[in-house]
Amino acid sequence: MSEINKDIVKHTANLARIEISDDIAESFTSELDKIINYVHVMDELDLEDVVPQFHALNLMNVMREDIPEAPISQEEALKNAKQTENGQFKVPRML
């Protein structure tokens, strides 16, 4: 049974805040289905007692001195924003 269908793709796109047309949802469904089917090759391994490795290096709790530095200026921080007002980021209404 296929894990992916068009409704799941549309739901997932909604979670990722991406709009996709019906056509695109159709092609994504078949592409993602192929990919998910392919990755199931790993089901043939018994991984029950294996400890997952989330990172390549064994670094833990890396600490540094807390040295105060000049922060970036408000002007610089806003430099790449499309809309600003009174030195702040401007967004459309929430609802």
Place this chain on the structure above:
Amino acid sequence: MDINHLSLETLAEKIKSKDIKPSEVVEAYLERIKTIDPEIGSFLLVNEEEALRNARELDERQAADDMEGELFGIPMGIKDNIVTKDVVTTAASRMLEDFVPIYDATVMEKLYKENPVLLGKLNLDEFAMGGSNENSYFKEVKNPWNTKKVPGGSSGGSAAAVAAGFVPFALGSDTGGSIRQPASYCGIVGMKPTYGRVSRYGLIAFASSLDCIGPMTRNVRDNAKILEIIAGSNLKDSTTMPDVSSDFLSTIDRDIKGMKIAIPKEFVDGATDEVKSSILKAKEVYESLGAVVEEVSLKKTKYIVSAYFIISSSEASANLARFDGIRYGYQAEGVDNLEDLYRKTRSEGFGSEVKRRILLGTFVLSAGHFDAHYLRAQKLRTIITQDMNEVLSEYDLIMGPTTPSVAYDLGSKLDNPLDMYLDDVLTASSNLTGMPAISIPAGLNKEGMPIGLQLIGKHFDEATIYNAAYQFEKKVNLHEALKALSLEGK
């Protein structure tokens, strides 16, 4: 003097001995870019005015014998997912088309200390997602050896620019093979260092537990030199490893007699005949140098792409959540409310390959799928690491092809994303395990397309990789072929 094909090392010497002025060097490179790059498409931005101004300043310092820096007057190109202060950085995405960074990546700070000249920013697959450089929002890149072929990706612009003689060196980034695969397709040297060797601060994040920045050059010594410069622990990236030496050149010419090299059967089995025979020839070269080369088995090879795809897409979906249209980057117009702004901005700003990976990542991380996919992939990562460590406990290096085949035709894999993903089978294990790996030219096939040899080493043992790569290059090299690479009229 053919300035465009001198090694970085020779070029640096000629500048220091005042044989040649930095402005002459920069002009020669800019001229070649102007004449030939319209055919290739490797640059997204040529920083001409600033580069010439910078070079003339260096001319004055040369005249005054004030030539500090190991890269004094040396031109460079930087993959456009590495942020450069005041120089537009796009990640080849509509999302960042007009983004002007307010700071430099750590690698840029380290390079600038050595006084090079930035010629411009290099093309890539959008957000470094892809293996052919056809996913750039702006333009595709063509392989300088044959402009009907892909240059590889995602660092396709960097590889093509180095091969075509547009820059003596470039930086790329590698998440599943994005430095090594294009290096292999374009016949140059590309190193993915150990994870933690080079700071990722200022690299636009794709998959943070896999991403590495590394050098792309025409020869091995130049590559080692650049890695020495950009390496080092960094307070701005807590995943950099403190207290490891980054000296590669002092041991690069050591005798490799008795060095033990493993060839995994699975790496060679999946390759085309011409790639196979090229790797077998490389084996003979190493044996003639006194190395012991033996066949081994890496039984988990067939699971690598699955683990890689699940992990990299998951991390990408989280990393790319930051693009909201508000603080920087593209912003959609005509929206009703905030939610609508996010949706339209992301739908219009991202290309389809990026969306595909965000959706895959969001799917495998969503409720009900996390254990079945994401957690299994991370467990698989443990097993793949054990598999490789076992071999590297008995051998100094693992060798094999970088890619199963040579560069393919432009457009030929666009309709089949899975097919393109499977190309990462020989490169992605080094990203999952964090191990360093290089691709160097092993030879050319009958049609004259380059074949890459990959050497994988132990964590933080790039010195052994460079040593073995340099000894190989002294016996077999493509420098003459690269010089003869006639781009005019192609």
